[in-house]
Amino acid sequence: MSIGFWLLQSLNALALGGLLFLLSSGFSLIFGLMRVANLSHGAYFMLGAYVGLSVLQAGFGFIEAILAAGVVIAVLGGLIERFLLRRLANRTLAQVLVTLGLAFAIADICLMLWSGDPMQLPAPRWLSQPIRAFGFVFPGYRVFVVEVSIVVAILLWLLIERTKLGAMVRASVDDIQMARGVGIPAQKLFSFIFCLGAALAGMGGVLGGPILSVYPGLDGEMLPLALVVVILGGIGSIGGAFVGAYITGFVYTFGQTLLPAFSYVILFLPMIVVLAFRPSGLFGKSAP
Amino acid sequence: MTRKSRITLISLSLLILALAAPLLMGQPFYINIGSQVLIAAIFAMSLNILVGYGGMTSIGHAAYLGTSAYVVALLTLQHGFGFYTASLVALGVVVIMAAIFGAIALRGTGITFLMITLALGQTMWGVAFRWSEVTGGDNGLPDIKRPDLFGLNLVEPGLFYGVMIALFVIALVGMWIFTQSGLGLSLQGTRDQPRRMGMLGHHVWLVRWIAFIIAGFWAGVAGIAFIGYHGYIHPLSLGLANSAEVLLMVIAGGAGTLLGPVVGAAIVVVLKMVVSAYVSRWVLLLGCTFVAIVILLPEGVVPGLERLLKAILPAARDDEEASS
Numbered sequence: 001m002s003i004g005f006w007l008l009q010s011l012n013a014l015a016l017g018g019l020l021f022l023l024s025s026g027f028s029l030i031f032g033l034m035r036v037a038n039l040s041h042g043a044y045f046m047l048g049a050y051v052g053l054s055v056l057q058a059g060f061g062f063i064e065a066i067l068a069a070g071v072v073i074a075v076l077g078g079l080i081e082r083f084l085l086r087r088l089a090n091r092t093l094a095q096v097l098v099t100l101g102l103a104f105a106i107a108d109i110c111l112m113l114w115s116g117d118p119m120q121l122p123a124p125r126w127l128s129q130p131i132r133a134f135g136f137v138f139p140g141y142r143v144f145v146v147e148v149s150i151v152v153a154i155l156l157w158l159l160i161e162r163t164k165l166g167a168m169v170r171a172s173v174d175d176i177q178m179a180r181g182v183g184i185p186a187q188k189l190f191s192f193i194f195c196l197g198a199a200l201a202g203m204g205g206v207l208g209g210p211i212l213s214v215y216p217g218l219d220g221e222m223l224p225l226a227l228v229v230v231i232l233g234g235i236g237s238i239g240g241a242f243v244g245a246y247i248t249g250f251v252y253t254f255g256q257t258l259l260p261a262f263s264y265v266i267l268f269l270p271m272i273v274v275l276a277f278r279p280s281g282l283f284g285k286s287a288p
Numbered sequence: 289m290t291r292k293s294r295i296t297l298i299s300l301s302l303l304i305l306a307l308a309a310p311l312l313m314g315q316p317f318y319i320n321i322g323s324q325v326l327i328a329a330i331f332a333m334s335l336n337i338l339v340g341y342g343g344m345t346s347i348g349h350a351a352y353l354g355t356s357a358y359v360v361a362l363l364t365l366q367h368g369f370g371f372y373t374a375s376l377v378a379l380g381v382v383v384i385m386a387a388i389f390g391a392i393a394l395r396g397t398g399i400t401f402l403m404i405t406l407a408l409g410q411t412m413w414g415v416a417f418r419w420s421e422v423t424g425g426d427n428g429l430p431d432i433k434r435p436d437l438f439g440l441n442l443v444e445p446g447l448f449y450g451v452m453i454a455l456f457v458i459a460l461v462g463m464w465i466f467t468q469s470g471l472g473l474s475l476q477g478t479r480d481q482p483r484r485m486g487m488l489g490h491h492v493w494l495v496r497w498i499a500f501i502i503a504g505f506w507a508g509v510a511g512i513a514f515i516g517y518h519g520y521i522h523p524l525s526l527g528l529a530n531s532a533e534v535l536l537m538v539i540a541g542g543a544g545t546l547l548g549p550v551v552g553a554a555i556v557v558v559l560k561m562v563v564s565a566y567v568s569r570w571v572l573l574l575g576c577t578f579v580a581i582v583i584l585l586p587e588g589v590v591p592g593l594e595r596l597l598k599a600i601l602p603a604a605r606d607d608e609e610a611s612s
Binding site: 031035037039084087088091092093094096097098100101102103104105106107108109111112220223224227228230231235260261262263264265267268271272275276279 | 345347392395396398399400402403404406407408410411413414415418419420421527528529532535539569571572574575576577578579582583586
């Protein structure tokens with residue numbers, strides 16, 4: 001196996017890491033703020049990819065597809081938050097089980113609407129030009145995915161760390177009752193963060209479409225990856241999601257290349273090590 | 289007779305009636321449904337140890353049923369083991385697996401525990417799906433022969449149902465003894481007041497870990513019955529949907545009650561059977577039922593019925609004091 005092979009696999013790992021970051025940063029934010037492990041998140045990712053596919057098939061461009069998926073999934077997330085999760089406020093387990101039930105419902109509706117055949121989203125030509133560097137040729141689209149994930153990571157970091165809204169989110173994560181006491185509108189924050197997290201998952205689905213393609217069962221494959229990322233990185237931390245996503249991207253990609261039958265088992269090794277020595281995750285503050 | 293013992297008596301006679309019903313209807317179709325309900329009931333009872341008595345919600349319980357069934361299938365098909373020897377090995381494998389997975393999952397509590405069990409469960413699905421040279425991948429492993437028992441050919445539905453009744457009664461009595469035992473009581477204590485239990489000198493982590501292993505063991509027993517009944521195992525059987533299905537049985541029936549998972553298993557199996565006869569949208573219905581049960585009937589059917597019975601039956605004065 002040549003250096004070129006390893007470089008190419010590394011780029012694949014980075015691209016998967018970027019997708020996992022889009023998926024798990026939203027999951028992590030929602031969990032950190034609302035204590036809801038949103039088990040529909042994998043289904044949002046898959047539904048986003050399907051919506052993007054339909055928008056592309058209708059003749060629109062790739063950027064429109066990403067935006068449309070983001071809006072559709074954000075609205076869906078908003079409705080779920082408003083009409084189901086809010087009714088179950090303070091009943092964490094019930095909320096998690098509702099999101100699990102919804103994950104199945106969404107997946108089956110996707111199967112009904114888009115059939116069971118795997119479908120690949122076409123990458124736009126202006127993004128898939130091969131990039132030549134250091135005497136090697138890299139697929140341009142994967143470089144684009146990595147760039148997007150880094151830009152989103154920086155924007156999210158700025159939003160959480162440098163804006164008033166972010167300060168309110170951080171205050172609510174640390175002590176929700178005190179935050180409410182000083183007049184932070186926690187309910188509105190919940191809705192906003194839930195929509196934002198859902199939109200990120202939906203857009204991640206479209207972005208991942210040309211690499212992973214979209215098929216029934218994609219949701220069930222992405223959800224455990226997202227869980228591993230947040231358990232690794234620490235729940236509720238953007239930086240943790242970023243580091244966890246790239247570690248998971250590398251472990252999964254190289255596991256799949258070297259030991260395809262056991263790529264899922266290898267995936268859990270870093271999680272087990274982290275759980276053994278730091279149960280709250282690499283960047284987590286304390287066990288929830 | 290006190291009201292409590294009257295309720296027990298009513299429940300017992302209903303249970304016996306329900307067990308006899310498929311035999312009274314006579315046709316193999318109904319008897320086979322009976323077998324499927326009992327297998328699901330053993331499976332759901334095993335999860336109830338964690339969810340109901342331990343307060344630990346696991347969404348990866350199908351991994352134990354599936355692994356046990358896969359071990360039986362692989363050993364009988366590819367290594368010439370007899371069904372019963374293979375079953376013993378399968379139980380050993382599942383107990384070791386539960387010990388390891390339990391040690392990992394119990395690093396977290398609450399929702400973290402739930403997420404780790406889900407992830408670990410999907411690992412086993414991944415192995416069954418991807419390691420196709422051994423597990424047959426997406427084709428699964430077909431043609432596992434139903435064994436004889438004491439010279440009786442269990443291919444006969446009625447005889448197989450009889451064996452399932454025996455297995456179910458053993459599991460049910462075992463579960464009752466467990467809930468009354470010191471271990472079962474401290475498990476319920478760690479569910480309600482983990483800190484106080486720790487302060488009283490109970491090793492909370494150890495109690496939960498042992499409960500995790502016992503739950504894994506009984507899921508393994510259900511897996512053996514499962515492979516004996518179907519003669520076929522597919523990666524779907526240890527996937528997320530199956531884990532969610534068994535969790536729905538426990539919650540719909542009533543977590544933390546002896547008969548709740550049994551009632552839940554009957555409801556889910558029959559519902560699935562009826563729905564699948566007309567449409568192929570079982571997963572959609574599973575999801576919607578989940579949402580509906582959690583929102584409308586969070587405590588489950590059995591506690592609801594129990595309250596109803598208590599309202600109907602007049603209470604003796606001393607009984608009232610004893611129960612309050």
